[in-house]
Amino acid sequence: MKQTLFLKTISLLIVITGLVSQTEAARVQHLTTHSQSMDKDIEAVVITPEGYSENNSYPVLYLLHGYSGNQNDWINGVPEIKDYADLYQFIIVCPDGAFSSWYFDSPIDNSIKYETYVAHELVNRVDDSFSTISSREGRAITGLSMGGHGALYLAFRNQDVYGAAGSMSGGVDIRPFPNNWDISKRLGTYAENKENWEENTVINLVYQLTPGSLKITIDCGVSDFFYGVNCDLHEKLLERNIPHDFTTRPGGHTWEYWENSIAFQSVFFHHFFEKVKGE
Template sequence: MRKAIKHIFQILLAFSSLNTYSSKVDTVSTYSPSMGKSIKAVVITPDSYASDKKYPVVYLLHGYSGNYADWIRRSPSINQYADQYDVIIVCPDGNYSSWYLDSPMKPESKYETYIAKELVSWVDQNYSTLADRSGRAITGLSMGGHGALSLAIKHQDVYSIAGSMSGGVDIRPFPGNWEISQLLGSIEDFPDRWKSHSVVELAQSHAMDSLEIIMTCGSEDFFFGVNNDLHQILLEKKVPHTYISAPGGHTWDFWVYSIGLEMDFIHEKFQERH
């Protein structure tokens, strides 16, 4: 019996060694000139990382009330994906409630400028990256899903692949939630601001043919309806995209499941180009 148990343990140990990943996780301090402050980020480089090789980069955004460390803490598979797909993964800090936009109400909050311009420039200067849109993807969860699609639509010269997991892609149905009114003013006083900062409106007013898009949302999620609305808009505009709905709510279980699907999609699109 002991020999059998030992044999099983040896098999499991051998199997686990085949699935050991050696990606490197750095917590870095970046600087935002527009906000005049240092901002932390997690940068994950694959085991293959070498300065004489250029790597695509996936920017991965956290949700409301989160921070730069959320993904690495809550989804250990993130390390695996860096090695598996030979990419650099960057998890920036978007402040707990920035919605990744440049706020007209709070001039000190310029997270669109930071993520789409300053951070991208910093990463390209400090890591060996494919420093053009064909080598960049951006995705995120909840507030980060809104941010990823919004930034990609408005900065198609920067990103070529965009994703969203349970994204708040229309903020107008939620005027009292998540401190959005502190960033944009009240929806009653500034309806045009709320409209222009909703992804569903950006999707209607911008050409999106240059983007590869993937969206996931759980069927029990409170953002399920607005994600379906965005899906219909993209269908009507004949914008190619992948939309995956599965049972699940606004939970880390669903996001850990979704990031695997999205990383596979992103990898496939990178492979087609490089």
């Protein structure tokens, strides 16, 4: 009897698994945008959800990679993001932010204009190419490490473009790291270009926010080398009465941590999109 029940259970699981595999329909595409500001073509990965139709309009989550990465990092590192696109019915866009752009429009190098590309040229290209909610209420942005800095940096400076923003293990204060990750190639050395660093570090951009102007979620592992600066940003946001989610959990600067983070942040952005839709 027990063996028969066990076999029936296994058979049912096989059927269910088959049905799930048949209905999993997130589509991974590659979108090329010609950046006028940098005069070059740049590729992004775009994930459209199951049942995507031009008859509907979808919110978009922009998902940024870290230092030394590219547009394929997220889909390779956390392929489950396709499931989140299906489950929450949003489009996911993973831009190429170059090896070490830090998502700046560099004040010292005119060939690095990644704020303009991600926040404007790419957003316009995505809205022209897909059926999106083409307003800040339908856009969110997050990322890991360099991309965590980039997401908050772009959202704080472009609140007319994004309605929600997040960071995972983000370099949200670059000043303690003057010799790391090519930042000096984008801003000049800290010793000779202190003003560039002060004006372009996320923690110093909090003054641009007003309570409720942007939905914000931040998380960082307690073993991460960026843990201290994330705690500092949390305190700065509290000081200015800026509502935000701040999460810490065990973990370091790893894909295992980010796999967990994006699951929670996807829920956060889904709630944002749904709340806006209901208003």
